[in-house]
Amino acid sequence: MQRKFISQLMSSVLFLAVAPVSFAHAADEMDGTLYLKTNNSIHLFLATEMPNGDRALTSQLNVPEDTILAIDIKDINDSLTLAQSSPERVNYPYIIPGQKNIQKSRLGWACGIRVVDVLDEDLRSSDVIDRTDFCISLPDLRQASSLESNGNAIRQSFFEYKIANTLGKMNSLAKEIDRLRKDREEFGIVDKAGSTETIISPIKNCGKGCIVxxxxxxxxxxxxxxxxxxxxxxxxxxxxxxxxxxxxxxxxxxxxxxxxxxxxxxxxxxxxxxxxxxxxxxxxxxxxxxxxxxxxxxxxxxxxxxxxxxxxxxxxxxxxxxxxxxxxxxxxxxxxxxxxxxxxxxxxxxxxxxxxxxx
Ligand SMILES: [Zn+2]
Structure with missing residues (x-):
């Protein structure tokens, strides 16, 4: 146990020492989250299980353009990798709005999508929006833009996928993030992502007992x-x-x-x-x-x-x-x-x- 811990610790330390710019930086800033903005209105789907155990998607809501979505880089990488290696595993059948029949899909889907912000008062205040397991078709995903504020490495890996349809960068990023998460879970290793700050008031110079x-x-x-x-x-x-x-x-x-x-x-x-x-x-x-x-x-x-x-x-x-x-x-x-x-x-x-x- 002791030896395993030390070797794991060493690998984390080595990794951080070897790749301080690419991943360590991205993880500190964004914690593996890819933030996207939709360029047109799109449908978000919910995954449901069919009687035979397969996954089917039902159309859940339509979000307007300029909606901010988030997805973990590991989820997106898993879907995109499968879409290239064994597409049948992410070609979930789906049901489009107003129809009852299940459609076969050739699109490919990524799930684990969250709606961060939507420019629509009614949608924003509905509890549907708080669901975090929406699915999005890969063509819609590809049309979305990554936000300026994403971690650099994460944004670049998505850009590379969009431009060249290659997943090399995203694969290694997802692997690294996964490994660090496991280390954290197993050994409680805290990297720079541990916050030592105590929250302050959003209103300047108005602290304890001041805000109303x-x-x-x-x-x-x-x-x-x-x-x-x-x-x-x-x-x-x-x-x-x-x-x-x-x-x-x-x-x-x-x-x-x-x-x-x-x-x-x-x-x-x-x-x-x-x-x-x-x-x-x-x-x-x-x-x-x-x-x-x-x-x-x-x-x-x-x-x-x-x-x-x-x-x-x-x-x-x-x-x-x-x-x-x-x-x-x-x-x-x-x-x-x-x-x-x-x-x-x-x-x-x-x-x-x-x-x-x-x-
Ligand atoms: Zn208010």
């Missing part, structure tokens, strides 16, 4: 739209122009502006920023901003200014909408930000909540 929640996480009647919806974050009181900072170090996944599909007016979240914090196994989202102070792909330190708060999108008063998406076994799920910043909130916040109606 004006609306809580959870199901509620939407104050403007008058329908029941999941409120995926917490609303924090913040006047227009208040400095908004990244709560952990990480990388800016996207700066986005949501618009009404018909009127093209700024709607929903308005201007918002998504930051990924692989070391803390967290994604954070900051919405209704008046100005961006960062851009997609930028590395940020904890406490770095990323935006100014505002009142863009649907809302009744200026505030900061703050979300925390926590990594679990199958992906990330929006959880109550109070789990993270609860100790910084004013106790009287609950009382104020009955008088403030923000989105």
């Amino acid at each position: 929640a004006t609306s809580e996480f959870g199901m509620r009647r939407h104050p403007v739209l008058k329908i029941n919806r999941l409120h995926k974050g917490i609303d924090l009181r913040a006047g227009i122009g208040t400095q908004v900072v990244s709560v952990y170090s990480g990388k800016v996944l996207a700066t986005r502006t949501e618009r009404n599909r018909l009127t093209k007016k700024v709607s929903g979240y308005g201007n918002y920023v998504i930051v990924v914090h692989p070391n803390a196994k967290l994604e954070t989202l900051y919405a209704h901003l008046s100005a961006f102070k960062t851009k997609a792909g930028a590395s940020v330190n904890q406490g770095d200014l990323i935006a100014l708060s505002g009142n863009t999108g649907i809302g009744t008063a200026p505030h900061l909408h703050f979300e925390t998406h926590v990594q679990n076994k199958r992906g990330y799920t929006a959880v109550n930000p109070r789990n993270f910043i609860g100790s910084m909130l004013q106790i009287v916040a609950a009382f104020f909540q009955s008088f403030h109606f923000n989105v």
Whole structure:
């Protein structure tokens, strides 16, 4: 055991020493996640088991262009490798919307897809979106763009597949990531991906006992739209122009502006920023901003200014909408930000909540 441990440890150390730039860098930044943006509207499918034990896919939802998806590089590599070596194993039969018959597929599919963000208020607040096991056809996958903020090695391996249809880089990357994960599980070896940071307030210079929640996480009647919806974050009181900072170090996944599909007016979240914090196994989202102070792909330190708060999108008063998406076994799920910043909130916040109606 001792010997095995030492040899494993040595191989990790050697590996990190030999390949510090390619993989170690990617793993630290992105933890094996490939983030993609759709260039057109696409169908996402759910895998179901047929009576004979085979897998079949049913169309689950249609997401518009500019949707951010995520998939683990190992999942995508497994599917693409099979698609080349024994395609019948990923040519799952599928059922298209409005039809009952199962269609045979020659497309090939990749599963394990997660929807990170969608520019559609209704879709975003539906619980369907939180599923993490969507499947996507390989042609649709190939059309998607990798985001500027992916780990370099991961982005390059996907690029190589798209351009040359070769998987060499992705194969070795997936193998390396797999090995490091196993080492971590078996021996608790912590590489640089272990976070030592303690979360800070998203509102600059407003720490313990300073922030005021004006609306809580959870199901509620939407104050403007008058329908029941999941409120995926917490609303924090913040006047227009208040400095908004990244709560952990990480990388800016996207700066986005949501618009009404018909009127093209700024709607929903308005201007918002998504930051990924692989070391803390967290994604954070900051919405209704008046100005961006960062851009997609930028590395940020904890406490770095990323935006100014505002009142863009649907809302009744200026505030900061703050979300925390926590990594679990199958992906990330929006959880109550109070789990993270609860100790910084004013106790009287609950009382104020009955008088403030923000989105
Ligand atoms: Zn909100």
